[in-house]
Amino acid sequence: MSRTPELVVANGTVVNSFGRQNAHIVVQDGTIVRLVPASEPVPEAERTIDAxxxxxxxxxxxxxxxVAQVTGRFRTLDDYKTTSTAALWGGTTTIIxxxxxxxxxxxPLAAVLHKKELAxxxxxxxxxxxxxxxxDETVPWQLEQLAAEGVRSVKMYTTNRGTTMADGDTILKVMREMVRLDGLTYIHAEHDPIIADCTAQHAxxxxxxxxxxHRTRPELAEEISVKETLAMAEYTGAxxxxxxxxxxxxxDLVAExxxxxxxxxxxxCPHYLTLDDTVYGSAFPEWYACCPPMRSAETVAALKExxxxxxxxTVSSDHSCYDLSQKRERTDDIRAMPHGLPGVETRMPVTFTAMMESAxxxxxxxxxxxxxxxxxxNAVPGKGAIAEGFDADLVIFDPAEDRTVDGGSLHMGTDFSPFxxxxxxxxxxVVVAAGRVVVDAGAFHDPGPVGRFVARNGLREHTTAPAATPATV
Structure with a gap:
């Protein structure tokens, strides 16, 4: 005899990227096991949430x-407990x-294994x-080991010389390896010689x-770097x-x-869709120290288009959790201060608000x-859809509800928000993660360190796997 389902989210309007329907969502063992048309009776469950x-x-x-990122002499002030809690408060149930x-x-291998331990x-x-x-000659082997661990993407920076920057030879060789390993190359694209020269002139x-x-990192630097990187990707097939x-x-370069x-x-990121470069003339310009910087209002409007x-x-947070004491150490010199904004908790409402401004x-x-x-x-299995067989990661919300951001009451381990x-x-x-109700009635129900490490598929492998479609729901 089958068990009573642990959870039913009843009577909601289920919205996927491919369409919507009124349905009851039936959850068992952290997985969506059925979607029942809302015209039918609500299935029996240990707990029912009326949506x-x-x-x-x-x-x-x-x-x-x-998370817990070390760059030079600075370390972000969060850990996985803090950032994952903030993510859940903000409707995000999986972070990469x-x-x-x-x-x-x-x-590279040691860096990933260290993060996996912290996670x-x-x-x-x-x-x-x-x-x-x-x-170096060990990189191909290390990338193979990462792929075996379920880490199927590699990020490289085209700027930040002396810390995280990879040169062109490295980028091209890694791209070739990622093709071999059915992976994805991530790029932070800003043209370092232009940025270095422009920054030196301003200094x-x-x-x-x-x-x-915003004047030291021109739009041209980003676009030239994208163009060069696309040429290497075309050459390698990456x-x-x-x-x-x-x-x-x-x-536009990517679209072409x-x-x-x-x-x-x-x-x-949400901040590039909503904030413009006038923030650097505000009372607290250090709240907006990130790279690339905010752009002109005209650029923001065109990006939203x-x-x-x-x-x-995709719209991602680029969450980097420094606090104001770190930001204010060297506001006199952007070369010596940490760049990055806290945003994992506010990604949902900022993005939704920005998008709903357009008809x-x-x-x-x-x-x-x-x-x-x-x-x-990113070839993350079981995520991104409300469908049978997918993880029971769900967010219930009223799109008309509005709130004003209070940076001091957020949960990201810092003392400010750019919003x-x-x-x-x-x-x-209401937020449900792996079938557990973790946020409801304005309260967080800490599930403890239950987050799973998700091994990702290869890109080609993922595109041939069964996917959620309107027919499956």
């Missing part, structure tokens, strides 16, 4: 987070972090990207404080994913490459960039 009048979407997949070597002595404290599911800074003129950040694109020109047959993807047109494939966007479009697209592009005081819609009311 009538509200939307139910797949739990978010944040493909770009930095980076194993970036902390110094020249740490290998045992996570409250939500975790996947990982690798990272290569410099090439010579005494214009090197945080209020000048699928390539560009993180935190901040200009419509960069997105895709039209020519390349497998290339554009990611942007690209998102509405479907040219941007062209639907909730289905939001689900695509918030959950389905990141899961599919402090901003009114946003699309906050989660």
């Amino acid at each position: 009538a009048g509200r939307l139910v979407i797949p739990g978010g997949v944040d493909g770009h987070c930095h 972090d980076f194993g970036i070597p902390r110094d020249a002595q740490e290998t 045992q404290e996570s409250r939500c599911d975790v996947a990982l990207h690798g990272s290569v800074v410099s090439w 010579d003129d005494g214009r090197i404080g945080i209020e000048h950040l 699928p390539v994913y560009f993180v935190h694109q901040s200009t419509p020109g960069a997105v 490459a895709r039209s020519a047959g390349q497998e290339a993807y554009s990611e942007t 690209r998102l509405a047109a479907g040219a941007i494939h 062209r966007n639907t909730v289905e479009d939001f689900v695509e960039v918030f959950s389905a697209g990141p899961a599919r592009i 402090d005081g901003v009114r946003l819609t699309g906050w989660p009311a």
Whole structure:
């Protein structure tokens, strides 16, 4: 005799990237086992949550987070317990972090294994990207070991010389290896010689404080780097994913490459869709220290148009949890201060608010960039859809509910938010992760360190696996 299901989310409007239906969602052992039309009686369960009048979407997949990240002399102030808790508060049920070597002595493999060990404290599911800074004869073997661990992507930086930057030879060789291993190359694309020269000129003129950040990293530097990287990807046949694109020109270059047959993807972040470079003239410009910087209002508007047109494939947080004491150590010199913004908790409402400002966007479009697209592009099994056999990662929300961000009451382990005081819609009311109700009634129910490490598939392997479609639900 079959067991009584542990959970039913009843009477909700289930919204996937491919469509919606009114249904009861039946959950057993952390998995969605049935979707029952809402016209039928609510199935019996140990616990029933009535979602009538509200939307139910797949739990978010944040493909770009930095947890306990060490860069130079700075370390972000979070750990996996803190960041995963904040993620769940914000409707994200899976995060993908980076194993970036902390110094020249740490290998790419060691960096990932270190992060995998730390991730045992996570409250939500975790996947990982690798990272290569410099090439040596051991790198192919290390990448094979990473693939065997389920780490099927490698990030490289085209800037940050002396710390995380990889040279062109390294990028090209790693791309070849990722093709061999059926993986994905991640790129932070900013042209280092242009940035270094522009920053030096501003320093010579005494214009090197945080209020000048946006002038030291021009849009041209991002777009030239994207163009060069796409050429290497075309040459090697490597699928390539560009993180935190901040200009419509960069997105257009990726779109043109895709039209020519390349497998290339554009990611942007909530702050590039909502904040412009006037923030560097505000009372607290250090709140907005990140790379690339905020762009002009005209660029922000054009970037949002690209998102509405479907040219941007994912919206990720690029979560980096420094606090104001770290930010304020050297606001006089952007070369000496840490860059990066806390955002894993606010990704959902900021993105939803930005997207719903356009009549062209639907909730289905939001689900695509918030959950389905990141899961599919990163080959994360069981994520990104509300469908039979998928993980029971669910978010219930009322799209009309709005709240004002209070940076001090968030849960990211820092003391500010770049969206402090901003009114946003699309906050989660109930969050279910792996079948456990972790957020409801304004409270967090800590499940303990139950987050699983998710081994990712190869890209080709994932595209041939069974996927959620309207026919399956």
